[in-house]
Amino acid sequence: MINGAVSLPLDLAQLSFTASGEALVRRTVLPSGVRILSESVPGSRSSTIGYWVAVGSRDELPETYGSTHFLEHLLFKGTPTRTALDIAVAFDSVGGEHNAMTAKEYTCYYAKVQDRDLDMAIDVLADMFTSSVIDSQEFETERGVILEELAMADDDPSDVASERFFEAVLGDHPLGRPIGGSPATIGAVSREAVWKHYRANYRAQDLVITVAGAVDHDQLVSRVVTALERADWDLSAEAAPVPRRTSAHELIERGSPLVVVKRPIEQANILLGVAGLAAADERRATLSVMNAIFGGGMSSRLFQEIREKRGLAYSVYSFAPSYSDAGLYGIYAGCSPAKAPQVAELMVTEFERLAEDGVTSDEMGRAIGQLSGASALALEDSDTRMSRLGRSELTLGEFVDLDESLRRLSLVTAGAVQQLAAELAARPMSVAAVGTLDDEALSGVRALQFTAST
Incomplete structure (x- = not known):
């Protein structure tokens, strides 16, 4: 083993x-x-x-x-x-x-x-x-x-x-x-x-x-x-495998603070977020726990605050894609155009609250339990295992099995979650929205210093 x-x-x-x-x-x-x-x-x-x-x-x-x-x-x-x-x-x-x-x-x-x-x-x-x-x-x-x-x-x-x-x-x-x-x-x-x-x-x-x-x-x-x-490939001809991409985190210069695409549709689709973590960042387990608490399920803060308590959206969640040298952290909500400013403001407020106040021990327990169970269930499928092998070889250069993944999750602390949330919340934010929205509909959201919209 x-x-x-x-x-x-x-x-x-x-x-x-x-x-x-x-x-x-x-x-x-x-x-x-x-x-x-x-x-x-x-x-x-x-x-x-x-x-x-x-x-x-x-x-x-x-x-x-x-x-x-x-x-x-x-x-x-x-x-x-x-x-x-x-x-x-x-x-x-x-x-x-x-x-x-x-x-x-x-x-x-x-x-x-x-x-x-x-x-x-x-x-x-x-x-x-x-x-x-x-x-x-x-x-x-x-x-x-x-x-x-x-x-x-x-x-x-x-x-x-x-x-x-x-x-x-x-x-x-x-x-x-x-x-x-x-x-x-x-x-x-x-x-x-x-x-x-x-x-x-x-x-x-x-x-x-x-x-x-x-x-x-x-x-x-x-x-x-x-x-x-x-296929006439000469497999006897010696060649080294192509090198993996660099894992050094690259600084990202924000492209735009606000992008609004006008569409005559019933809902406004809002995405808000910042540059995130690269795939090999040692804090990926911490980010997974943070994401689960913030917007990763029906018990998450975003879901409870925006959907369950206020009824402002049907779909609301957060996500954290990562790549070899960069990543992003995003928050999504779909709501009526009239509610878009309020929903966007709540997204920012909850993000700042996570950074300032941290998380509770109950939230930590639920998040680690959720991630542990989801990881185990995903490996019941050979598709997931095949993809894990590919990503391990191409991107990470290491294989992490379920036991090691669970060990890394168990080491995440509430303090580490708050520290990472504070780091991400301090980065320049961007918003992208599609729907029946005025150009200035989202420009008043706190923590966003908008200079232009398209």
């Missing part, structure tokens, strides 16, 4: 350990730089597999904004040996699930199948990853599909508010850009630019494969090698 986090050095060819729940975790780094990680879970009858690259929207050049997400779509459109229909049929015919996700710092192609179908999933995903033809006609067809996807997101006021919020808090930092690009950038990007992006970032030294559930590691490695060699 492991005791504490397990480091994942890039120059270590083999690693094996037993994590909480008697799950066997193994890791192989091939001479070519391909990294293969598995977590064998006793009693599991399904497997979830992911093919990862540490390339996301933050890595794009100005002339290729949106190309990472564009490429994600295109890898499902066919290879020299499989059509798009062949790929879909391979998974549908066994009741499997397959999809992909583009994030700000990585892209993952994944599938969940019965244990007996894992070999098929390895082969099909390997073929997609290594051998997409990115046909010119399919490229133009998919351009239309992505433009429709962006239009659908633009019709969702909560999506619009979220995108504007990231831009307001993170400013010109690459993490502030929309993952999918914009209609203008998608309309302008060329096949050649996307092809260049593909060839530059989908190499052996970029590839991380993670599998969780019913899996034999030695068989997995053998099958992966066979599938990649079938």
Whole structure:
């Protein structure tokens, strides 16, 4: 059994350990730089597999904004040996699930199948990853599909508010850009630019494969090698895995104090927040506890004050996404436009109260219990375990199992929560809102020094 986090050095060819729940975790780094990680879970009858690259929207050049997400779509459109229909049929015919996700710092192609179908999933995903033809006609067809996807997101006021919020808090930092690009950038990007992006970032030294559930590691490695060699990858050519991103926290210059997008809709979608913590920050456990107390559930302060006591909103919560060198802390509420100033003021008031007055022992107990239980229940799903392996390898460089996560939570103190809340509350705040709002509707909210609205 492991005791504490397990480091994942890039120059270590083999690693094996037993994590909480008697799950066997193994890791192989091939001479070519391909990294293969598995977590064998006793009693599991399904497997979830992911093919990862540490390339996301933050890595794009100005002339290729949106190309990472564009490429994600295109890898499902066919290879020299499989059509798009062949790929879909391979998974549908066994009741499997397959999809992909583009994030700000990585892209993952994944599938969940019965244990007996894992070999098929390895082969099909390997073929997609290594051998997409990115046909010119399919490229133009998919351009239309992505433009429709962006239009659908633009019709969702909560999506619009979220995108504007990231831009307001993170400013010109690459993490502030929309993952999918914009209609203008998608309309302008060329096949050649996307092809260049593909060839530059989908190499052996970029590839991380993670599998969780019913899996034999030695068989997995053998099958992966066979599938990649079938695509004419030279796995004997030595290459070091691509280095991980720096974990040094980057100072963020706020983009805008206030962004208001006018839409003739029934609710105002309000997001308020500040720059947060990076993924490797040692205070992440403290932030998790703070977030649970402040806006992480139905017993949280935000929910109780804004919804239960005052009836001002149906949905209200806080959230804390983190990345390799930055993060943000946000608060969301959806309410009638007439109540927007009052709700925003309450969001700020509760944030300041958390920073000034701290938290109670009862709140600490509930939060740690909530987080502990949610973490344990999430690991009942092989999808979560597969994703944990990928993020551990790509971002953190260490594996943290359930026991270690619970230990870190148990060490969080009320004083540490208040100290972190005070630090975050002192940072420059930004607000993004979408709805039937006047330009000055939110400009009077305390603690925000607004200079402009759009």
